[in-house]
Amino acid sequence: MEYILHILVMVCIYGILAVSFNLLIGFAGLFAMAQAAFYAFGAYATAILTLKLGLPFPVDLLLGVLITAFIGALVAIPAIRISGTYLVVVTLALQVIVIAIATNWKDLTGGTDGLRGIPSLNIFGYALDNPGRFLPAAIVALGICFWVAWRLANSPFGRALRAMRENESAAEAVGKNLLYMKVAVFAFSAGLAAVAGSLFARYLNYVGAESFGIDETIYMLAMVILGGTGNLWGSLVGAAVLVILPELLKFVTLPTEIADKSHLIIYGLLLIVILRLRPEGLLAERSTMRHLPHVDDTNRHGAEMTAPLPKDEVTLSGNDLHKRFGGIVAVAGFNIVLKSGSITGLIGPNGAGKTTAFNLLTGFLSLDSGTITFRGRNITGLKPHNIVRAGVARSFQDLRLFTKMTALENVMVALPNQAGDRVFDVFFRPMKIHREEQDNLVRARAVLDFVGLTHKAYETAENLSYAEEKLLVVGRLLATGAEVFLFDEPLSGLDRTTLAEIFPIVRKLADSGKTICIIEHNLDVIKELCDVVYFLDEGHAMAIGTPDQLMNDPALATRYFK
Amino acid sequence: MDLFAQLFVNGLINGSHYALLGVGFGLIFATTRIVHFAYGPIFTAAAYAAWFAANVLGLPIPVAMVFAAAVAAVLGVITYQYLYLPFERGQSSSHVTLIASLGLFIVLENLIAIIFGTGGRVIDGYQYGIFLVGPIYFSSVQLGQVIAMVVLTALLGVYLARTRHGKAILATTDNPEMARIIGIDTVKVSRLVFAIGSALSAIPATLILLKDGATPSMGFFAVFIAFVAVIVGGVGSLRGAVAGGLALGMVESLGLWKIPTEWQSSIAFIVLFLVVLLRPQGLFGRTVS
Numbered sequence: 001m002e003y004i005l006h007i008l009v010m011v012c013i014y015g016i017l018a019v020s021f022n023l024l025i026g027f028a029g030l031f032a033m034a035q036a037a038f039y040a041f042g043a044y045a046t047a048i049l050t051l052k053l054g055l056p057f058p059v060d061l062l063l064g065v066l067i068t069a070f071i072g073a074l075v076a077i078p079a080i081r082i083s084g085t086y087l088v089v090v091t092l093a094l095q096v097i098v099i100a101i102a103t104n105w106k107d108l109t110g111g112t113d114g115l116r117g118i119p120s121l122n123i124f125g126y127a128l129d130n131p132g133r134f135l136p137a138a139i140v141a142l143g144i145c146f147w148v149a150w151r152l153a154n155s156p157f158g159r160a161l162r163a164m165r166e167n168e169s170a171a172e173a174v175g176k177n178l179l180y181m182k183v184a185v186f187a188f189s190a191g192l193a194a195v196a197g198s199l200f201a202r203y204l205n206y207v208g209a210e211s212f213g214i215d216e217t218i219y220m221l222a223m224v225i226l227g228g229t230g231n232l233w234g235s236l237v238g239a240a241v242l243v244i245l246p247e248l249l250k251f252v253t254l255p256t257e258i259a260d261k262s263h264l265i266i267y268g269l270l271l272i273v274i275l276r277l278r279p280e281g282l283l284a285e286r287s288t289m290r291h292l293p294h295v296d297d298t299n300r301h302g303a304e305m306t307a308p309l310p311k312d313e314v315t316l317s318g319n320d321l322h323k324r325f326g327g328i329v330a331v332a333g334f335n336i337v338l339k340s341g342s343i344t345g346l347i348g349p350n351g352a353g354k355t356t357a358f359n360l361l362t363g364f365l366s367l368d369s370g371t372i373t374f375r376g377r378n379i380t381g382l383k384p385h386n387i388v389r390a391g392v393a394r395s396f397q398d399l400r401l402f403t404k405m406t407a408l409e410n411v412m413v414a415l416p417n418q419a420g421d422r423v424f425d426v427f428f429r430p431m432k433i434h435r436e437e438q439d440n441l442v443r444a445r446a447v448l449d450f451v452g453l454t455h456k457a458y459e460t461a462e463n464l465s466y467a468e469e470k471l472l473v474v475g476r477l478l479a480t481g482a483e484v485f486l487f488d489e490p491l492s493g494l495d496r497t498t499l500a501e502i503f504p505i506v507r508k509l510a511d512s513g514k515t516i517c518i519i520e521h522n523l524d525v526i527k528e529l530c531d532v533v534y535f536l537d538e539g540h541a542m543a544i545g546t547p548d549q550l551m552n553d554p555a556l557a558t559r560y561f562k
Numbered sequence: 563m564d565l566f567a568q569l570f571v572n573g574l575i576n577g578s579h580y581a582l583l584g585v586g587f588g589l590i591f592a593t594t595r596i597v598h599f600a601y602g603p604i605f606t607a608a609a610y611a612a613w614f615a616a617n618v619l620g621l622p623i624p625v626a627m628v629f630a631a632a633v634a635a636v637l638g639v640i641t642y643q644y645l646y647l648p649f650e651r652g653q654s655s656s657h658v659t660l661i662a663s664l665g666l667f668i669v670l671e672n673l674i675a676i677i678f679g680t681g682g683r684v685i686d687g688y689q690y691g692i693f694l695v696g697p698i699y700f701s702s703v704q705l706g707q708v709i710a711m712v713v714l715t716a717l718l719g720v721y722l723a724r725t726r727h728g729k730a731i732l733a734t735t736d737n738p739e740m741a742r743i744i745g746i747d748t749v750k751v752s753r754l755v756f757a758i759g760s761a762l763s764a765i766p767a768t769l770i771l772l773k774d775g776a777t778p779s780m781g782f783f784a785v786f787i788a789f790v791a792v793i794v795g796g797v798g799s800l801r802g803a804v805a806g807g808l809a810l811g812m813v814e815s816l817g818l819w820k821i822p823t824e825w826q827s828s829i830a831f832i833v834l835f836l837v838v839l840l841r842p843q844g845l846f847g848r849t850v851s
Binding site: 014031078081082084085086088089090092093094096097103104214219221222225239255257258261262264267268269270271273275276281401 | 668
């Protein structure tokens with residue numbers, strides 16, 4: 001009995017770890033292989049604070065969580081600049097260093113002997129000094145940690161995390177602050193892992209470096225993958241299976257040494273098999289289904305979206321923009337002035353600098369020189385998400401939809417000024433977020449209606465047709481609430497019928513006073529849609545005029561069609 | 563001054579070892595973009611293969627080394643063919659392949675531990691020579707580590723630059739898609755780099771066996787230091803991996819001047835941190851925009 005209770009306690013501890021790790025891997029898509037190091041910080045914090053400073057529960061736990069969360073936030077800083085493989089290596093290195101510190105800083109950590117005699121938890125004079133007594137505390141801790149993770153994952157912040165996981169630049173392009181998100185998710189993930197560490201220390205009354213090695217991180221990884229990335233319940237299942245499974249194997253009599261090794265072999269094989277056969281894990285990620293409101297509510301917002309703005313005012317302008325890549329001049333002395341209510345086309349041969357110009361205007365590339373102003377305000381040098389928030393949004397030639405999210409989520413994540421993007425509000429202003437979400441649904445519905453995708457609201461973006469994907473790109477851009485829309489080839493690869501669907505949408509936007517700029521190769525489209533056309537070549541505007549003027553210019557024709 | 567000279571030579575020796583590991587790993591990584599963690603246990607397997615050939619079969623050490631290289635090459639190709647290739651064909655993300663690689667890492671490492679036991683293995687009766695040049699001390703195995711790095715890297719450089727297969731590898735490293743378009747069978751190229759890269763790892767593995775003996779867990783440090791060398795030096799260039807490995811060896815060794823021994827292995831990782839943060843393209847890498 002004692003033995004079964006012990007296993008259940010371990011399931012709780014690993015449940016917390018797997019859930020915390022899933023926030024990073026599954027939701028944020030950050031493959032940071034240092035979860036066991038965060039676990040270690042929590043455990044050592046409790047050990048050191050209780051043994052050396054004699055601090056009582058829950059002071060040790062809270063301090064441990066805070067310290068570890070802070071360290072987690074620091075780890076997020078390299079994660080800003082590097083991604084993918086590099087993040088894996090750097091965090092593995094961190095993991096190794098933490099273990100080296102735990103082993104070598106003998107005065108503090110007891111070195112290889114570890115720290116013994118950590119006092120058991122004591123609740124109202126009732127010592128939790130055996131598995132049966134400890135289990136309720138472990139379950140409560142798991143419950144709280146799970147709730148925290150769940151709340152975070154299912155909030156607008158969690159939605160933004162998933163968007164970041166799907167495509168970082170697209171998340172920035174809808175106004176998400178990646179730095180903030182990474183720091184926050186690392187802090188939470190690390191803090192939750194520290195809770196597991198503190199429990200571990202209190203339960204075993206001992207902490208030693210060997211419990212937090214790289215094997216542990218891989219063990220947790222196996223739990224998350226087995227259970228399903230992006231599904232918190234899955235992590236609990238994964239933890240339960242991987243804690244209980246090796247215990248069952250104990251009934252097969254093997255020498256202990258071989259038994260331990262064979263467990264690890266089983267984890268390894270299980271990882272590979274799961275990835276091959278069911279990469280989404282036992283419980284696949286599910287979108288948080290929300291029901292679209294009825295049409296009548298949305299009329300107001302639909303009207304609001306196309307509420308007329310004053311026309312013919314200068315909105316976005318770029319003055320004397322320059323950009324070089326090494327020896328290659330991409331943009332040189334480019335000037336552009338966009339006006340509200342008008343559609344501007346950018347044409348020019350491949351490599352003329354059209355997309356680079358967009359990247360410069362929206363902060364995705366830094367300027368070598370030049371200034372960008374939006375409604376008279378200098379926005380040069382702002383980060384992409386701040387430029388979107390200021391009112392200038394762009395789309396990407398290669399779409400960059402959040403493919404594993406539904407059409408509705410793609411739109412909702414892009415809505416501006418969401419209090420739910422801030423973790424503080426997620427936890428401390430739940431009612432405000434709830435109301436806001438209701439409102440966001442109405443707005444999202446209005447956007448989907450506008451682009452004609454309401455019937456696909458619950459379809460994941462990867463299941464949409466090409467034309468629908470293009471419409472969703474437009475919808476997502478609209479949802480940002482920006483005033484200036486820069487479309488990078490929104491119409492390429494579409495047939496006439498679909499074009500005929502999108503044209504009126506773009507026209508309507510312009511008629512409502514939005515500022516529109518389109519990169520396009522199809523001259524028929526340009527002719528039909530644009531009021532002004534810039535002909536770009538060699539990094540600057542060679543000619544500016546109406547579509548007719550430019551197309552009748554023989555010099556440009558030879559340049560473009562050479 | 564004598565101490566400095568000795569530390570410098572030690573740095574050169576260890577650096578050569580790291581560099582050669584980095585060259586093998588870097589060749590695979592740059593060409594296939596697979597983070598091949600199982601490079602570690604394959605390195606370990608090579609050391610045990612050499613031990614088996616020399617100790618059990620009684621073969622001379624150079625032959626044992628060739629045997630180890632063959633074993634490593636076969637394991638490398640099998641890993642690619644039956645683990646990575648199916649993932650690649652299934653269009654899995656690079657993370658999935660990486661995790662699968664970690665999975666294989668634990669499987670192989672523990673398999674080796676079960677087969678050979680966790681204790682270290684040495685070749686019975688093997689004695690290495692010791693040289694004293696002035697105040698500086700080094701062993702024949704250490705000399706071997708430096709020579710192996712110089713010779714094998716030079717040979718690989720010539721192979722890549724001069725032969726048809728070598729050029730195909732370089733083309734694939736540069737741009738896999740373009741390589742496919744001009745008719746290079748990139749799967750074949752990948753198999754080839756897995757064979758060469760793994761075989762290369764067998765040489766430092768055998769030398770470590772001669773120097774310190776083989777243990778089942780020796781692979782972790784090997785793959786890690788290889789990875790670090792490649793990233794510090796800059797991905798995609800032979801010179802980068804060599805320079806990265808040598809730089810690591812030097813920093814680690816000269817660091818001993820001021821830093822206690824037990825922290826030595828952490829130095830490499832701190833260098834990695836700094837490089838990744840300050841110069842993510844590596845010390846000798848090109849800037850990629």
